[in-house]
Amino acid sequence: MEETNARRRVEPAHEDVHAGEPGTRARCLPQPWMRDAFRLDGSLRDIRVLDTTRVEWIAVLERLRVAADETEVEHPYSALDPVRPAFADLFRVWADEPEGRGTSFAFRARFGAVWFFALPHDEEEIEFSVRPESVLDEAGVASVLRFLAEVATAGRRRAVMTGETVRYAPGMPTLISHDPVTGLTSHI
Template structure:
């Protein structure tokens, strides 16, 4: 599936490798790592500035959260869960049980759990703090090339598809408001992905 994103972003050569067409001048404050991304707009989206990028789905409930976590367990290259709930499976608890222990039971009050999913070389992580907004974060410095961008786009599409709601990639903020710019979005109703 990632190959189709890569082909759309810059084409592939005879060996199936991505032909990268744009050198990223944004190599971080210390200039320790240069990146090569296929399109200039991607350099702006994944500019290494010391902050995270967030993937958000707004106006959700526990149902959408559970659907997203279950979907990610199926399609991601790898997933991990950490939680403090003694009665749940320590390695692979059911998402519904995680939310029940976290939100509904006395042992879960004041705690949370962590969920991580890896697509290619990029890890996406969530530490749920409410049910009304799905939020995953990623470090832009992990998006090193066209394959990294493809992983982000695939993750965005999977989250939007599983939740049946528009998924947004934004800059890191405590709480999203509509006035903030959306860097990339995917609308599952139209199937369209757009960027700044």
């Protein structure tokens, strides 16, 4: 929806932000909740599933490997396939074997034009991050909603998107959530 100012000039009723890099598009998030959820404040957005185990992590990563437009895995473990390791093996080496102590691995998944990434630090909480500046428009928001639903469905638990934190704290504002039991997605 557009607004007309006092000089009768039509101005968009949404945020237009240009990233300033050659070839980038202007950012256009038309709904107030979208602008609030993806405010450019210098921090990432975290997508989390709480109280998980290795089994849920593996299920989520396997589902994302199939559902995403593109995925990438990076790890330092010489015994594993360098490009497409089995996730069960990746978690075994990372968490259980001396080779994996003190290291981690990286997983990235692209839905549409938006990349999501994880650097697992424990098995008890699934956490992915997304850069809010990569969510340029309603298609980008739709990619985030699809990702959130895929993670919640595979993990069989509610997935939430919050502002960037080290650990989730009860009572922290939830920007978007998806409940796989009800199939409902809610936002601020």
